[in-house]
Amino acid sequence: xxxxxxxxxxxxxxxxxxxxxxxxxxxxxxxxxxxxxxxxxxxxxxxxxxxxxxxxxxxxxxxxxxxxxxxxxxxxxxxxxxxxxxxxxxxxxxxxxxxxxxxxxxxxxxxxxxxxxxxxxxxxxxxxxxxxxxxxxxxxxxxxxxxxxxxxxxxxxxxxxxxxxxxxxxxxxxxxxxxxxxxxxxxxxxxxxxxxxxxxxxxxxxxxxxxxxxxxxxxxxxxxxxxxxxxxxxxxxxxxxxxxxxxxxxxxxxxxxxxxxxxxxxxxxxxxxxxxxxxxxxxxxxxxxxxxxxxxxxxxxxxxxxxxxxxxxxxxxxxxxxxxxxxxxxxxxxxxxxxxxxxxxxxxxxxxxxxxxxxxxxxxxx
Amino acid sequence: xxxxxxxxxxxxxxxxxxxxxxxxxxxxxxxxxxxxxxxxxxxxxxxxxxxxxxxxxxxxxxxxxxxxxxxxxxxxxxxxxxxxxxxxxxxxxxxxxxxxxxxxxxxxxxxxxxxxxxxxxxxxxxxxxxxxxxxxxxxxxxxxxxxxxxxxxxxxxxxxxxxxxxxxxxxxxxxxxxxxxxxxxxxxxxxxxxxxxxxxxxxxxxxxxxxxxxxxxxxxxxxxxxxxxxxxxxxxxxxxxxxxxxxxxxxxx
Numbered sequence: 060x061x062x063x064x065x066x067x068x069x070x071x072x073x074x075x076x077x078x079x080x081x082x083x084x085x086x087x088x089x090x091x092x093x094x095x096x097x098x099x100x101x102x103x104x105x106x107x108x109x110x111x112x113x114x115x116x117x118x119x120x121x122x123x124x125x126x127x128x129x130x131x132x133x134x135x136x137x138x139x140x141x142x143x144x145x146x147x148x149x150x151x152x153x154x155x156x157x158x159x160x161x162x163x164x165x166x167x168x169x170x171x172x173x174x175x176x177x178x179x180x181x182x183x184x185x186x187x188x189x190x191x192x193x194x195x196x197x198x199x200x201x202x203x204x205x206x207x208x209x210x211x212x213x214x215x216x217x218x219x220x221x222x223x224x225x226x227x228x229x230x231x232x233x234x235x236x237x238x239x240x241x242x243x244x245x246x247x248x249x250x251x252x253x254x255x256x257x258x259x260x261x262x263x264x265x266x267x268x269x270x271x272x273x274x275x276x277x278x279x280x281x282x283x284x285x286x287x288x289x290x291x292x293x294x295x296x297x298x299x300x301x302x303x304x305x306x307x308x309x310x311x312x313x314x315x316x317x318x319x320x321x322x323x324x325x326x327x328x329x330x331x332x333x334x335x336x337x338x339x340x341x342x343x344x345x346x347x348x349x350x351x352x353x354x355x356x357x358x359x360x361x362x363x364x365x366x367x368x369x370x371x372x373x374x375x376x377x378x379x380x381x382x383x384x385x386x387x388x389x390x391x392x393x394x395x396x397x398x399x400x401x402x403x404x405x406x407x408x409x410x411x412x413x414x415x416x417x418x419x420x421x422x423x424x425x
Numbered sequence: 426x427x428x429x430x431x432x433x434x435x436x437x438x439x440x441x442x443x444x445x446x447x448x449x450x451x452x453x454x455x456x457x458x459x460x461x462x463x464x465x466x467x468x469x470x471x472x473x474x475x476x477x478x479x480x481x482x483x484x485x486x487x488x489x490x491x492x493x494x495x496x497x498x499x500x501x502x503x504x505x506x507x508x509x510x511x512x513x514x515x516x517x518x519x520x521x522x523x524x525x526x527x528x529x530x531x532x533x534x535x536x537x538x539x540x541x542x543x544x545x546x547x548x549x550x551x552x553x554x555x556x557x558x559x560x561x562x563x564x565x566x567x568x569x570x571x572x573x574x575x576x577x578x579x580x581x582x583x584x585x586x587x588x589x590x591x592x593x594x595x596x597x598x599x600x601x602x603x604x605x606x607x608x609x610x611x612x613x614x615x616x617x618x619x620x621x622x623x624x625x626x627x628x629x630x631x632x633x634x635x636x637x638x639x640x641x642x643x644x645x646x647x648x649x650x651x652x653x654x655x656x657x658x659x660x661x662x663x664x665x666x667x668x669x670x671x672x673x674x675x676x677x678x
Contacts, residue, residue, distance in 0.1 A: 068471030
């Protein structure tokens with residue numbers, strides 16, 4: 060209530076007038092009322108009423124925050140966070156080695172960035188995740204939908220059909236092995252058509268369309284509340300060419316990252332971005348580093364780098380707040396993303412009795 | 426899309442005039458500004474500016490389609506999804522042939538047969554659909570002057586002797602292959618930019634560029650400092666226009 064007038068989100072001209080007229084706190088504004096306000100500053104009664112409504116909304120928001128209200132507040136104890144994290148699911152990648160180094164899979168409410176040279180498998184992993192996010196809870200998935208924002212045009216529906224068919228077959232095998240009621244019921248809705256119709260695809264041709272789409276995402280997500288994954292395939296592509304003003308690019312990228320973090324937290328979903336690699340020319344040698352510069356490195360919480368080693372594909376966990384840095388091998392088969400040696404069928408997806416969705420944390424093998 | 430004028434994004438007239446005084450006329454300018462700058466420029470409150478932002482975004486944002494709709498669309502017209510190369514093992518590996526609607530790149534050391542492949546694919550594209558072709562014209566952008574019309578006729582005559590049995594059919598085919606000789610990067614880029622109208626007017630069903638690397642390597646020496654950025658700029662711009670053309674018209678490039 061003691062909020063300074065200069066900090067209220069009103070139109071700048073109006074704010075300047077209020078300050079010039081001598082108003083200092085929001086409390087004074089509310090006490091004056093719309094008619095008095097319009098007479099003192101010389102604005103119409105409707106404008107005064109609008110301004111007062113904005114002020115009232117702000118003050119209510121402040122009061123709720125200070126009283127420790129549930130939804131809008133961003134403050135809670137670490138114990139509550141721990142319980143939340145343990146109850147949260149992961150999006151598995153069907154490659155158990157990769158899931159292990161990620162601590163269970165792609166985490167919700169976090170931004171994961173995948174960097175790699177062209178052709179190494181980034182889009183494949185994104186398509187795999189878009190299918191895996193829809194796995195029903197009794198099989199260990201999060202039963203959500205997926206939003207796929209494509210800037211490079213490398214999304215192939217035929218490939219998604221292959222991956223989804225393999226995933227459905229995998230779940231069918233598990234259901235047959237265990238013969239449980241809820242497994243069979245979940246399988247009825249988990250089919251190829253339902254998987255494909257829950258992947259929402261946007262094709263953005265340049266950075267303006269990408270920005271516009273991210274601005275509109277919150278509205279889209281409130282209509283489709285079951286979305287648990289947002290994939291942006293190729294966040295570097297529209298920003299890498301045709302940008303003379305690098306400071307504008309940094310500002311737009313930072314704004315984009317902030318909005319994605321807000322979306323990830325508010326709607327409890329995972330955001331996966333793919334980035335390209337660029338060559339940094341050092342004194343004597345050149346190294347491949349993720350594109351978009353140093354400041355972009357702070358945007359993602361978890362960073363995976365895919366690279367080649369002769370003919371074997373490797374994935375390195377480069378940055379993560381809770382897991383240590385390690386490298387694993389993976390394979391891309393006609394069924395999608397897989398381990399180098401096929402793992403045992405039943406062990407990966409079933410969970411403990413405590414929480415059917417969360418897989419047990421295993422000790423690192425090496 | 427980005428250059429869309431704000432007037433067409435359904436903003437009010439006075440707001441558009443006010444913004445144009447600050448040199449903001451297109452959606453691109455509007456979306457590039459931060460929220461505080463927008464408040465200053467439009468003179469509106471925070472919440473109103475957010476509403477405006479959403480309105481402008483809606484004018485620029487792409488349409489949503491589910492993967493299922495995409496699959497249905499492709500399965501309705503299966504023959505148009507690929508251009509078969511008539512080499513069975515290659516077609517099998519490529520899942521049907523050269524995909525329509527995306528870029529395909531062919532690389533190899535010199536002398537392996539890239540230009541021959543391009544010439545053969547051009548012939549295939551002019552064949553009618555019943556024979557596995559696309560029944561359309563071909564735009565061939567040649568930067569090495571390696572295209573030989575005689576070789577084209579030789580391939581057509583020997584490969585499909587039953588179809589090209591008369592000279593008239595051969596002439597018809599050669600008439601539908603439009604060859605452009607471009608020798609510098611700038612002219613290649615200009616040619617790519619101007620392709621959109623030509624594709625519609627000539628009913629083009631295939632674009633071949635032979636080759637991208639030769640003209641780029643001639644002009645940009647990577648040892649010089651600034652050239653690397655300029656070269657990648659040129660390549661990226663060309664690539665994005667080609668991708669747009671491929672997707673928009675569903676043709677292979």
